[in-house]
Amino acid sequence: MKQSGFTLIEVLIALAIFGILIVLVLNLQTSVIGFTDAQNNAALRLQGLNEVGGYLGDRVKTAQAVRDGITVDGEVCQMSAAAPCLAVVLPTLNPDCGTDVPVNWTLHAFRYVARSAIPAAEKTPAPGLDTASAGAYGLKETQVPLTDPAVPTTCTAVAPPSNTASYMGTARSGYVTDNLTLVAGQNAFSYATTGGKNLVTLRLRTVSSSRNGLVYTPVSGSYELQVYARNVK
Template sequence: MTRRFAHADRGLTLVEVLVAMGLLGIVLLLVTDWQTQTLTLTARTNAQADQLAELNDLSGYLGDRIRSAAQVRLSGFTVNAASAVNNGKCDTTTPCVAVLSLEEDADPSTSPPTITRRWLRLVYRVEPRATWTGADKVPDTWADDPDNAVRVLREYRDSCTEVSGGTCSVTGGSPAITVAAYRAAFTSAAFSGMSPALVADYLTAVDQAGTAIVPFALTAAQPVGAANPVILTFQSVRNVRGTVAYTPGAGAYRLSVQARNVP
């Protein structure tokens, strides 16, 4: 008796294999594209969250310094001219705000508590990121390209801790001077020998529309005071997986700060 085999017993034809491979390729392409978009969206969301948190910290830190300052200046001086970028100038390339501030620390281990008074001269300066050479700098070729206008904010400082007799000990090994002389020097045309530190990274000098951002400004003309707040304006920018992302996305963040202790 002759035995007949079912049609299903034969293997797949070449055409069927090619069709199956083509369908599998399309599915894999769609999955890969979906994963890429998901990773990009996640990276952008995380970067914007990080930048928003940094902007909040920056505005809070700088705002507190200005609110408690005894004096505030926005122009008419240089900082570390011998070593700082742009010869230490405070101009449209490297905007500045200077603050004279008093800090008081109480030591509760004594009775009554010992109060230490320390005067601070602080200069906050926006500088091109490419000029920052700190050891903790995160390598970023895009951010260091001058055409992308990425900036950092640096703090330059010195301090004077009050001792007896109305004098104070200045940081950096400088000779002791009177507190009055240290405070008076805040109005000088040049600050020198200040120690720099990074405050914020990935700030942008221009917004999405290409308009220049002025980080430090006054509501009205000089002088600075409680009735003439300082306007802080910042926006950050990152290149995330080939896409430029601004934070905040709607435009630069602005904060009006009253220097309450300035006469």
């Protein structure tokens, strides 16, 4: 009479097959998780890029003047420089006087600053971006008041100041972002009058550090945004 059951060899074969299946499932799970993380990180980088572009675009749209080749607190602000800088003159509006009564004027200068030169307290921790080879920059915004910074009690509009070559007296400064990079052969900022329109072109690209090395967004080239400076005369 035959005995039912599994032989030792059959049990070992079953365990081996089961082990292979477990490895395949774990590898698949790891791949899925890795892909999901990569997609989420890419979405976050793209969102950050859009936020920077939107912030700069809003400043350009309301600018009364776009300035190039000037000096801001002793530093040259030039669009085509190795560390480019965009300067715009913006009105300060009194909310009690409506949306079209400028009571003050401020110069906003947006300058690329090497990330390694940014104080640790003012940047997001990312050691992989602090080396020269990473080519990472922060975008520093410097605000210089051009008229009396005190908001007047009346709703009398203040005329925009005349353009000058040098601006002094920083009222506020801070970093819009700290993970931009420059694309060789491209200017991060450019300004031109085309077809009667004053267009500021923003070319932005971010860099981040991962366990597989540096990651760029976009992967190649830059994110280009053209903004109509509608208030520039």
